[in-house]
Amino acid sequence: MTPTLQLFLIISTALFSIGLLAALSRRHAIFILIGIELMLAAANLNFIAFWRFSPEPHQPTGVLVAIFSIAIAAAEAAVGLALVIAIYRHYHTTSVDKLDQLKG
Amino acid sequence: MSSWIVTNLWLIPAVPLGASFIILSLVNSRRRTAAALAIIGQIVAFVFAITAFLPTLYLPGFRAIHNFTWFTFGDQALRIGWMLDPLAAAMMVMITLVGLCIFVFSVGYMADDKNFSRFFSYLSFFSGAMLGVVIANSLLLLFVSWELVGLASYLLIGFWIERPSAAAAARKAFITTRIGDLGFFLGMLWLYHNSGTLLFYDQGRGCLENAGLLAIGASATFIALLIFCGAVGKSGQFPLHVWLPDAMEGPTPVSALIHAATMVAAGVFLVARVYPLFSLGAVNGVTPSLTVVVSVGVVTALMASLIALAQFDIKRILAYSTVSQLGLMMVSLGVGGVAAGIMHLIAHGFFKALLFLGAGSVIHGLHHEQDIRKMGGLRWIMPVTFLTYAIGMMNLSGVPFFFSGGWTKEEILHSTAHWRVSPLPHYLMLAGVILTALYMTRQIIYVFLGSARNTDFQSVRPAESHSAEAATTTENISVVRTDQRPVFHAHESPRVMTMPLIVLALCSILFAFVLTPAWPWFHAYLNGEPARVDFTLLIQPMLFFSLALVAGGIGLGWLIYRRIPDPLARARPGLFRFLENKMWVDEFYEQTVITFSRILARLADWLDRYFWDGLVRLFAGIGQALGVLSKGFDDHGINAGVDETMSGTRGFGRLIAAAHSGQIQTYLGAIAIGMLLLLVLYAWLG
């Protein structure tokens, strides 16, 4: 049996949900970032899988989008981590529970 | 010649209309020019009308049409046109002639009005629109002119704009007639839908010709009745008659021209014009729609003449008499006597204009006094007015032989006698004849006979009146103060006002000679038959019977009303009050229809402010609740914007504020839930 598109999608769904779990349930800011990275990886997996299984795979669209997405994820990680450091310096905490400046 | 006038028939209404607009653009001070322009316009229209009248004389049943395309919509064309036939020609001549007399009269009557030229502009406008009604060969063109006539009537009733009562009367007239016009409008739409054309005659394809009538078929009854609604409104028939007496707030020449001679008769004209619709499928000349016409006419005629018995305003008496005469014409049309009805219309045009102008002359002579209780003894002071007024009164009461009104009334009574459905209208109309004679006698006695009852007016002996007549009217308002009370000199009107009276009186007498049964030329002309001379027809039992009735009525009137104050008021005060207050129809409408629609308006406003807006607010609230659910939907703004009640806003605001915990993870979770919801939606839509 060769893996079908469906299997890849299930994997990416699982990956996405784990990322979501991390982002939602952990208090440490870096965990949230890790969760987001996982979700992005899941999305990339989807792009590649859909490209591979599409009727016209000689168009490298999915691949290119994945590359762009990785690049943007890298930028996001850099800025996000910088933010974590900045926040840590300011508030001396990395727990997002304590950051509620936006409370209405 | 005849083809030229047919294609250029539009000139007849166009000339007065053009004159009207030119006068309107003049400065208010060019009074002479204004009057001259209006009168010249009217004379030109009269000449054209005669030119158009002549060809119809040669051929019995002459009918010429000229149709053209007004505009095209889609790939359809809307065609309108005009026609020349005996009915139109006779109406045109009557309107222009009466109009001319009234224009001339107005020069004297309105002499000291500051809006003199505007008055003539409106009058010319009216004349043009009315002529448009008459020549129309398309129901649409007729409707257009019909509405313009209504506009002119509105403007002229409210001419003395600074009087609140005049403005109210004008508004009442416009709205009441518009109620009828709605029916007319619907009828027109229906007719257009069924027959595919609004042209009356179009070489066999018009809606009044065989093919068109065939297409209309069974709905003809409803169409006819809807169109009749328009006629009811315009002609002041019951139950929409209430505006006509109030319309007497306008200047008297207006009452004479619009609310007596021409416009109010337009309803009768309309019924006559579309008569094939009414009589479609008639059995023995009876159709349901015609029966309705008869019933409305009978009720109106009797009611109005009863009310006229108890009025004290000289113009209002005449107004009710107009209403009742119009009812009589409707009866005549309804029972099948189309020619009789139209003959009466034209005769009525002459003598009612005469009566109104006479009343105007009296009012003018008494410096705008209209209450007949304060008049009396004017026969010496105003001999010309008295004489012509008496002629008018004879016409109206139906004295035959020399008076056209007598003959036409005779014809109508003949027609009613032969109606198959019921003899009742005939007897009721006979009663109407007596009543007419009664109230006219009453009026004559109150106004002209006896002695002056009002101490405000000094009766002037005939010898002195010459000097008054010679002087212009503006100088005539000479007030002599005795006992702190102004005493006016009553006076005969200037010649510019008495001449039209004489002309109209002559017309109404001369017209009688083409109406007699011995030589019923006009009847034949309208019906498109050659006229025969047969003097034996003069001797008829009916004629003598009605003559006896008229004589009886006048005699009775003389007996009753010789003594003033009103004996009826003394004998039956309750009944008299009932009649004096116009049978409380106005009050009834005020209490029911008007109040009801006022409440409706308030309700609509209230619904709008609270219910619909509240519903919107409710929806906004649901939106906000959803926002709370999805915990990310910031719609505080909606609250602030739509919610009028601030407490609600604040409550929702707090809820939403609570949703904004400031916790990133809460927001993130909300986004996830939102995604889940979208997923479910997607799955549901499949």
Next chain:
Amino acid sequence: MAWLITTLIVAPVVGAFLVGAMRNYARSVALAFNLITAIGAFLLWRSFDCSLSGLQLVERHSWIPAIGAEYLVGVDGLSLLLVILTSLVFPFALLAQSRPAGDRGFCALMLIMQAALYGTFTAQNFVLWFLFYEMSLIPAFLLIKIWGGEKRDRAATKFFLYTFLGSVAMLLAFLGIYFAKGTFDFAGLGELAKTGDLLTGNFTWLAFAGIFLGLAVKVPLFPFHTWLPDAYETAPTGVSMVLTGALSKMGVYGFIRLLLPLFPNEIKILGPWLLTLAVCSIVIAPLAAWAQSDLKRMVAYLSINHLGYCMLGLFAVTATAARPLVEMQAALSGVFMQIFNHGITAAALFYFVGLLEQRRGLRGIDDFGGLMQRAPLFCGWMSVAMFSSLGLPGLNGFIGEFLIFKGSFAIAASFTAVAVLGLLFTAIVFMRVMQSLFSGPLIETGVAFADLRANEKWVVVPVTLLMFAIGIVPQFLFNIFNSTVVQMARLFS
């Protein structure tokens, strides 16, 4: 001449920037640019071949191919009519508005709104259309918010949220359609709808509801109208004129271009209900107007009534089963006429109310009396506008209403019979206005009330002459859209 439409759209934007950049002469520059657009519209009219039915003067560029968005503009009879109307209303609105503080911003926003309107009326691709549609909303919001009367904040927010929510609903619906069918082209979507495979299942109803909501709010159709009286009441005169004269036509235009061609079956199913809503607009709005004492609010309600006639005609054409072609053409022509006439007439009425307010700072119906004695010209011309609005034959209002009623009576007789009541109520309202404003004794506010001034005549006289021209010889207007009507009637049947 294909660049004409683009010129029309771009010129006001350029004007807006120029006005913004210059320190003085804002009004003159704005008027100059309106002259340019007026000439443009005239040239457009001249180069438009009235005997052809399809789109003309089409200009097409690819824009964002990935989402099917194109720059596709073109005019048919309806678009041209609305472009002409816009070109007429805006200069008069600018002339009518007394100079407010911050005139520069005012003129710039007006010009941007004008550009957006040209875009809306000529765009033939949904993305482009929607862009312009929304672009008109923001200047309108700002104009009310900044230069409005009292309660302007509330009214502006209400206006914005209402129409914006409607727009969002419409956008969502269209995105759904796009994802289902992959095109945003009006013509393409219309073809799909005609063959019956635009959408299927529940989604059709959602999409229909979204688009209907967006457009019904814009028109506005009863009961989505409650933003309108507030907005029109508070907006400054010039903005009220534009709102009623041109902006409200966007909704009707949307109905004709989008909803009716795309969802024929849904409209047929909902037919009686839609007709009921239209009749409610026609009958209830003037009743509510009757109960108002603020003149501007009253005119606003009557505006709802007049657009209700348009809706009646449109729904009658599409919502019922048996439809003879003649009647459809009549109703459609009537609707087009009514769109144009209402634009002219309602704008003129707002102008007159604005004059009253400008002279005395009041606009209550009981605040004036006996004006006829002091200002006969003012009263005369204002009466013409009012009579035109109540549908007096010989003036422009009658022809549109007659044709709408003719068409819809044949198709939906009972609804039309009730709708005729609207004519009566409108008359009652105007009679009330005329009686209490013009007649009776002169009251205090009327003393030293100035009659029409020369500069005001420059606005009043041309507009009134136009009313007479359309009322008496309407053929020149019919010529613009007759072929379009024929084509559209065929499309709907």
Next chain:
Amino acid sequence: MNSVAFLLIAIITLAGALAAATLPRLIHAALSLVVAFVGVAASFFLLGAEFVGLVQVFVYVGAVAVLIVFTILLTRREVTGERGVNWGGAIVALAVFGGLLWTIFKTKSLALAAPQIEPLTVKRIGEALMTNYVWPLQCIGLVLTAALIGALVLVMEEKREER
């Protein structure tokens, strides 16, 4: 495509991810994340997108993971090994998982086998990047530059305030 390889990769990826999400110590989690990323990269190889797999390894394993570790080191002073799982988050994540899974199974057209393709060479990717996608590429470059400067500024500004 080898199903054994697929299974292996799947297990490694998911295990790494689960560990990254749930391990209490940050540094352990970061290292597990590296494992998960390597797994994802491997599945890219499996799908025939070798270039992307390499990029994934370079960027995530080489750069992002290192960055995370550095950040952990920089903020080490507060290592309050957090206790108590946020169950709400877990439920939501589970619900999303269920919903997505349901959708995937509901959509029948997804049970596809992979078609045969010619290998995607780096040359082709490069050509595509330099022709059709040149504008997005430029934009990405701009974004990266901006992110770089932004990150620097964020970190530096605080220093200045401290001084």
